[in-house]
Amino acid sequence: MPPPDESPDAANRRIAAEEHARRVSAAIDAAIRAERQAQRKKRIVRLLLLGQSESGKSTTLRQFQRLYTPTRWRAERREWRGVVHLNVVRSVLTILEALGPGTSENSASGRKRRGSGATSMLATLQAGPSSSTQALEYAEYTSHAEYHPTNNYTNGVGNGVDSDPESPDYDSDPDGHCQGRFAHSPPASSPPGIDVEALRLRLLPLRHVEALLIARLVPPGGDAFGPVIGARNGSGELQETGRDREREVFVRPGNRWKMGQGKSPEREAPDTAQTTLHACAPAMSALWRDPFVRAVLRKRKIRLEEGPGFFLNDLERVTGLGYLPTDDDVLRARLKTVGVAEYTFEMEVSTGRETGTEWRIVDVGGSRSQATWVPFFDDVDAIIFLAPISGFDQVLAEDRGVNRLEDSVLLWKAVCSNKLLASVDLVLFLNKCDILERKLKAGVKLARYVRSYADRENN
Numbered sequence: 468m469p470p471p472d473e474s475p476d477a478a479n480r481r482i483a484a485e486e487h488a489r490r491v492s493a494a495i496d497a498a499i500r501a502e503r504q505a506q507r508k509k510r511i512v513r514l515l516l517l518g519q520s521e522s523g524k525s526t527t528l529r530q531f532q533r534l535y536t537p538t539r540w541r542a543e544r545r546e547w548r549g550v551v552h553l554n555v556v557r558s559v560l561t562i563l564e565a566l567g568p569g570t571s572e573n574s575a576s577g578r579k580r581r582g583s584g585a586t587s588m589l590a591t592l593q594a595g596p597s598s599s600t601q602a603l604e605y606a607e608y609t610s611h612a613e614y615h616p617t618n619n620y621t622n623g624v625g626n627g628v629d630s631d632p633e634s635p636d637y638d639s640d641p642d643g644h645c646q647g648r649f650a651h652s653p654p655a656s657s658p659p660g661i662d663v664e665a666l667r668l669r670l671l672p673l674r675h676v677e678a679l680l681i682a683r684l685v686p687p688g689g690d691a692f693g694p695v696i697g698a699r700n701g702s703g704e705l706q707e708t709g710r711d712r713e714r715e716v717f718v719r720p721g722n723r724w725k726m727g728q729g730k731s732p733e734r735e736a737p738d739t740a741q742t743t744l745h746a747c748a749p750a751m752s753a754l755w756r757d758p759f760v761r762a763v764l765r766k767r768k769i770r771l772e773e774g775p776g777f778f779l780n781d782l783e784r785v786t787g788l789g790y791l792p793t794d795d796d797v798l799r800a801r802l803k804t805v806g807v808a809e810y811t812f813e814m815e816v817s818t819g820r821e822t823g824t825e826w827r828i829v830d831v832g833g834s835r836s837q838a839t840w841v842p843f844f845d846d847v848d849a850i851i852f853l854a855p856i857s858g859f860d861q862v863l864a865e866d867r868g869v870n871r872l873e874d875s876v877l878l879w880k881a882v883c884s885n886k887l888l889a890s891v892d893l894v895l896f897l898n899k900c901d902i903l904e905r906k907l908k909a910g911v912k913l914a915r916y917v918r919s920y921a922d923r924e925n926n
């Protein structure tokens with residue numbers, strides 16, 4: 468109501484102000500209507516990433532992020548440091564486990580048993596390089612080491628597990644078998660070589676670092692995050708379960724694990740995980756570079772360098788105190804996905820004809836236990852199917868009886884024949900070509916695993 472004693476001048480001013488306010492309000496309403504209309508017109512493309520576990524779905528998504536939302540990508544790069552570090556720690560722990568139980572767990576009687584672990588044979592060698600019997604014992608051990616498909620050691624971040632016990636040691640040194648080198652021409656650094664037990668002691672803190680990094684990725688009680696290695700007990704502590712090294716750390720897709728890290732008071736320096744890793748770097752390096760250790764890994768068919776999340780050749784760099792992951796590090800890091808998440812891309816960079824298109828990319832976990840992709844087929848415009856062709860001589864981590872390439876073919880057939888996808892564009896990415904090339908160059912025969920390839924040239 469106008470004030471009762473309003474003068475005619477004041478009334479005119481008030482009416483003019485009200486008129487102005489009405490015009491402003493109408494303009495805002497019109498702008499909102501126009502924006503809604505524009506949004507309705509905006510094209511939305513929904514892409515679904517499919518493929519077996521470790522096929523590279525999340526990596527492909529990261530490539531999209533790197534290319535099309537570079538500012539956000541750069542801002543988030545640092546959050547991957549923990550993942551890279553976890554990959555490193557798990558690789559090193561895998562090596563230590565492959566070397567057999569430590570002396571504390573390895574009684575004298577245990578050490579006498581042939582094949583009780585590489586530690587014992589290294590200890591034997593270290594005890595007396597002059598003893599040819601002992602060297603021969605080692606040679607015998609290595610030549611009798613058996614392949615147990617269910618008992619392979621992997622780094623827990625994927626694996627280079629061979630699907631064929633008879634397959635050649637194609638990554639072995641061209642100069643011959645390790646037992647030959649041990650028995651007849653020991654490498655310069657050994658014997659006595661490295662003291663595995665001393666290194667094991669020096670690397671004990673890695674267990675703590677592992678727990679710390681996992682806890683950071685998986686905040687206690689957060690049910691948006693999957694359980695990791697082992698499970699949390701009633702009081703929220705992580706408890707390791709058996710064969711943990713063979714299990715992968717995973718997060719549910721989305722950015723929440725990154726936020727989890729961000730909240731950590733340790734995010735900025737000093738970061739305990741980082742300083743501990745830095746201190747352990749020389750010991751980790753010594754372990755990884757040692758020819759004895761390499762020989763044991765070869766014999767056990769543990770090919771860390773072929774598996775995902777391999778950073779042991781970059782130890783000095785990634786354990787540096789000021790380490791910040793590079794683009795390449797983020798793409799190479801491995802963090803298993805469980806569940807499903809949709810990422811919306813508002814392109815920062817011009818994409819030509821597609822400018823203004825909103826991209827929604829759905830990333831799913833690919834391991835067999837979660838083969839529930841069908842609900843996401845609805846409304847999908849295109850599917851990018853990832854098939855790592857380097858997997859022809861590997862088996863699935865979750866089912867060691869299944870060849871990876873064969874699994875990809877079956878999944879691909881299932882996708883192609885699904886009626887719900889009749890009008891969906893299918894894009895097939897044959898990736899991990901770099902690994903395929905390395906394998907072929909090293910002489911692994913494709914026909915040995917893919918019989919229909921017959922006697923064609925192995926190229």
Ligand SMILES: Nc1nc2c(ncn2[C@@H]2O[C@H](COP(=O)(O)OP(=O)(O)OP(=O)(O)O)[C@@H](O)[C@H]2O)c(=O)[nH]1
Pocket residue numbers: 518519520521522523524525526527775776798799800801802803804805831832833834853898899900901902
């Ligand atoms: N050398 C090589 N490595 C690749 C390639 N593509 C992906 N990788 C690596 O292989 C691993 C694949 O992991 P992810 O992208 O997490 O696989 P995923 O399909 O999302 O697996 P899940 O989440 O378990 O379903 C990562 O460490 C990648 O760096 C490739 O073309 N070459």
Ligand SMILES: [Mg+2]
Pocket residue numbers: 524525526802803804830831832833
């Ligand atoms: Mg994934």
